[in-house]
Amino acid sequence: MPLFIVAIGIILLLILITGFKLNTFVSLIIVSFVVSLALGMPMEKVVTSIEAGLGGTLGHIALIFGLGAMLGRLIADAGGAQRIAMTLINKFGEKRIQWAVVVASFIVGIALFFEVGLVLLIPIVFSIAKELRASILHLGIPMAAALLATHSFLPPHPGPTVIAGEYGADIGLVLLYGIIVAIPTVIIAGPLYTKMAKKIVPDAFKKTGNIASLGEQKTFKLNETPGFGISVLTAMFPVLLMSISTILDMIQKSVGFEDDTTIEIIRLIGNPSSAMLISLILAFYTMGIARNTPIKEVMNSCTSSIAAIGMMLLIIGGGGAFKQVLIDGGVGDYVAELFKGTSMSPIILAWVVAALLRISLGSATVAAISTAGLVIPMLSQYDANLALVTLATGAGSAICSHVNDAGFWMIKEYFGLSMKETFSTWTILSTITSIAGLGFILLLDASLTISIMLIISISLVAMYFSIFNQPFKQSKDKSDVLDV
Template sequence: MLGEIWPIISVCLGIIVLLILIIKFKINAFISLIITSIATGVFLGMDLNKIIGTVEKGMGHTLGSVAIIFGLGAMLGKLIADGGGANRIADTLIDKFGEKYIKWAMIVASFIIGIALFFEVGLVLLIPLAFTISKRLGISHMKIGIPMAIALSVTHGFLPPHPGPVVIANELNANLGQVLMYGIIIAVPVVVIVGGFFIKFLPKIAPTAFEKEIDMSNIVADKSMNKEMPKFSISVFTALLPVILMLFATIVQMITGHQEEATNHFESVVYFIGNAPVAMLISLVFAMYTMGIARNRNMNEIMDSAAEAIIPIGMMILILGAGGAFKEILIDGGVGKTIEHMFTGTVMSPIILAWLVSALLRIAQGSATVAAISTTGIVLPLLQASDTNLALVTLAIGAGSIIFSHVNDTGFWIFKEYFGLTVKETFLTWSLLETAISVFGLVFILILNLIV
């Protein structure tokens, strides 16, 4: 019996080790994650000669997928901030919505942008804007940044063209149009409830997170305060250019039905410029002109901004890589398979089962996408003898995959580092909010299941 559940116990032991290293001994998160990854591999009984290889593979895979995007995105955001674009957008939003409703402005903007951008990219792009607004209004960066992050997280978990919903729909043979339609119906109230109302309780739950002041100099700059700021339209277009490029490629894919690969030269070009790293690079070059040269800034100033943007994310990138190493240890150590066996053959409702298994996989190994994709193989046998709406099952898996972001999730460390929080404060804010999104998402899915 103990042998059957030992992988789960090993995960718990690994997480305990990580928390002790970070909270008790104050060891840097990167070092702590590497130590924990190796220790967890030992707990899981992995071949000692393969543990380091797994750590290297996990770190390399994670950094290979996010480092380029993160670096280019950070530079783009810094150029927009230093060139006055962020201040122009902030001024316009404040003027149109007023200080009282600025939170809703961030929610709407983040939701729209988040439909086309991965969570990490959207966060990198919008952080300078959120922090600029909080600085100009003299309010906590958390009150502006959290609604933004919530909207991005909801779109990542519920809406195509994000990888989770698209791959799940394909595996379950669900209609992608229905997934998008039902996803919007569910995502909108979830964002409103969690981002608009639920967060009002956070200052009472984690008061220190809202009271602290962080150094925003590397993210928000005042270099352009005494210069004429760019127009609102060009500022927004510069910020949204990667969204436009990626969204255009996605629309072409959906229209042609050629989502796997291009079938002609036009599609090849569109898919190329719509690829996230390429879209970010094109947008960065464009920003060098609109937020640099057009603002009478010389190339040395522009490159200084680009270089300064990398400084605050250097350690973050290492932490993300270490988080990927921990995740890879859990996957290669057989944790996912153990959870799969626990629920094989159950007679539970497919929607609830899909959410529960996805949630457990998410908690165990950290990646929302891995949790979502892994869950499809478990629920497929049940769906063959059920008339459950496949689009809703797809969304249930997506909802489960974003529950309780914690120390083995790269999003946890991204949020912690950007917002200058302690591990405890991140648990009391981000982890709690992700859980609320997941639970409210399931509630609305079950309600919609009674209607459709």
């Protein structure tokens, strides 16, 4: 019965969002009220549960999310993201242009949220494709794969950040494992799948796309942008700080040395909130003061970044409210009881639940947060690696992006694809990202050392087939020439 009520709640959420076109946050709060009452929660506890879920979720993520948005906007507004992309493209050369796009998108994707990274990188991809007389989709699929993987697996993106907090996972460990999982996943879903997509929908690779809806994009001459090294350092700085702290903890557990003041300071610096704050302060200098940008202009970039994520924060909070209702209403305990004594891994369960919610709801972030309400009560029954359960939830929430996901329509419109072509490229790409990600997560769960070696081997083999089996060639077909 509890699962039936949850199913009705999800259907109601779909009707409110897609049928009545209600705001997602408002819809989540309405459904949270309805589901909590249907589950038989005492009326005096309904509002308390919703407030606790919303406040608890935002209390954990707001600082990281807000500082991360500011950092990404500063890098973009200073031209740092463009410098990273163009430098890598120039270094890799025409034959390896896909890999330049992959690496650039991965680095930019760590610092920028999916939609922002997409809007920022698409004009660059279009201009490069036009110059090389290449298909925009030849470069667009690897770009989208890298952005989706960083969005699904790597903090400070909202999904993995929130879920790590809900599960009690070490966010630094999530980041390290996430990078290990994301790299081979991007190779498979990006450059390798591009080859297959060309056979499935060859006409899609002749499309010229349309980015008129993006408006006039701010462009920079390379000599006006920050240096490549400082741009990469600024974008990757929070990753470096969190990684150092996590590696220190791993060494301490294996060696067994005691804490001292130095270690405590490193831990403080490596805390996600501290790391984001320190990185933002660094960006104030590298992306602003060092370039003689007035501090007022730097602060304007920060302000505009927060305005852009305001509704996203509320939606995340709404997802947290729905999650808490599922827990307080006993749904999580009910699911835990159903699976009691079974051998199903919590990693697989988290992936399945997140995948079903993603397909139903569209929003990867809402699907991931809602999954926590069903999975958390189960975790006490297993000696599970919480970082890997977090990543499995992220992988499940990436699956099968279709018509109820904003990303689906962004890809369709920007690349000028038909519905069939969008399903055959973006939807399959997102599904490959999800399934491949789960596969690598399960490998890590089986044996960390062996898995890392296998993942490296798989990545190298995939790179070989992608790079050397079919080198990039300039198109001689007039239909491939872009008009942007």
